[in-house]
Amino acid sequence: MTALRLALVTCLALLAGCSSLLFYPSPDVAITPTRAKLEYRDVTLTTADGVKLSAWWLPAKTGVPVKGTVLQLHGNGGNMAWHLGGTYWLPEQGYQVLMVDYRGYGHSEGEPSLPAIYQDIDAAFAWLDKAPEVQGKPLVLLGQSLGGAMAVHYLGMHPQRQKQLHAVVLDGVPASYRQVARYTLGNAWLTWPLQVPLSWVVPDGDSAIRSIPRLSGAPVLFFHSIDDTIVPLDNGLSLYKAAPPPKVLQLTRGNHVETFGEPVWREVMLRFLDDPQHFTGLRRLAEVPNSSTPEPAPAGSTEQGKP
Numbered sequence: 001m002t003a004l005r006l007a008l009v010t011c012l013a014l015l016a017g018c019s020s021l022l023f024y025p026s027p028d029v030a031i032t033p034t035r036a037k038l039e040y041r042d043v044t045l046t047t048a049d050g051v052k053l054s055a056w057w058l059p060a061k062t063g064v065p066v067k068g069t070v071l072q073l074h075g076n077g078g079n080m081a082w083h084l085g086g087t088y089w090l091p092e093q094g095y096q097v098l099m100v101d102y103r104g105y106g107h108s109e110g111e112p113s114l115p116a117i118y119q120d121i122d123a124a125f126a127w128l129d130k131a132p133e134v135q136g137k138p139l140v141l142l143g144q145s146l147g148g149a150m151a152v153h154y155l156g157m158h159p160q161r162q163k164q165l166h167a168v169v170l171d172g173v174p175a176s177y178r179q180v181a182r183y184t185l186g187n188a189w190l191t192w193p194l195q196v197p198l199s200w201v202v203p204d205g206d207s208a209i210r211s212i213p214r215l216s217g218a219p220v221l222f223f224h225s226i227d228d229t230i231v232p233l234d235n236g237l238s239l240y241k242a243a244p245p246p247k248v249l250q251l252t253r254g255n256h257v258e259t260f261g262e263p264v265w266r267e268v269m270l271r272f273l274d275d276p277q278h279f280t281g282l283r284r285l286a287e288v289p290n291s292s293t294p295e296p297a298p299a300g301s302t303e304q305g306k307p
Contacts (some may be wrong), residue, residue: 039061042056134183141168144257159214172230221268226251
């Protein structure tokens with residue numbers, strides 16, 4: 001999506017003044033984990049308000065000892081199929097994965113909106129509470145872009161869920177919905193003069209920056225690309241700075257939430273999960289890969305130009 005088109009869409013959504021501007025679902029589930037040669041099974045979750053959600057359960061690769069479970073909360077575009085690039089590599093490393101489509105995404109019922117969508121996250125946790133494969137294994141939350149922002153708000157409101165987590169990984173997560181909207185509007189000549197007044201229409205009460213100070217216990221790994229043109233680096237840095245320790249900031253290269261297309265960042269996450277209390281990330285410039293030739297993920301792009 002060009003900057004001008006994105007700005008026009010954002011402008012119209014802002015004028016509508018509702019939380020639905022954050023969500024860009026697609027009902028078309030074009031692929032399944034089979035495309036990535038993964039075992040999986042379809043799972044149906046039921047929310048507290050009776051909405052049926054579609055989910056995928058990816059078991060650890062046969063013969064590989066199970067190290068833990070990862071709950072993935074994907075970004076705002078498309079559906080699970082669009083975000084398989086964030087998780088396809090985990091089963092081979094011993095991590096089983098629950099991928100969830102929020103209400104209105106893919107084959108899930110309903111329409112996405114705040115605060116109703118937090119019931120979808122709650123339903124995912126409730127399913128994990130009862131799944132036999134999960135019991136006694138470390139639980140990790142992987143939140144990417146908007147999914148990470150919603151995860152932070154949800155965890156801030158549910159301290160008991162924080163206690164269940166071994167670690168949290170946040171990838172390209174916006175600190176403030178309003179600030180990202182202002183940044184987007186400021187990148188097009190048509191909306192540049194109105195970036196400040198229009199951005200104030202964006203609901204910002206649920207933004208991650210307001211909830212992250214309440215996170216405690218589980219260590220948090222922050223991935224953010226210095227090349228990100230969707231959620232700018234300074235926005236992500238403000239979220240990291242507001243988080244209580246223990247926390248790690250890992251700067252990356254490449255496009256928004258294409259982190260795990262690069263083997264080195266997959267290795268960083270694995271090292272973090274091995275010892276989240278002590279891992280400090282990669283710091284030397286020589287350790288940062290060249291982003292011009294990333295390894296392609298088998299499931300396609302993880303984002304569609306939105307947080």
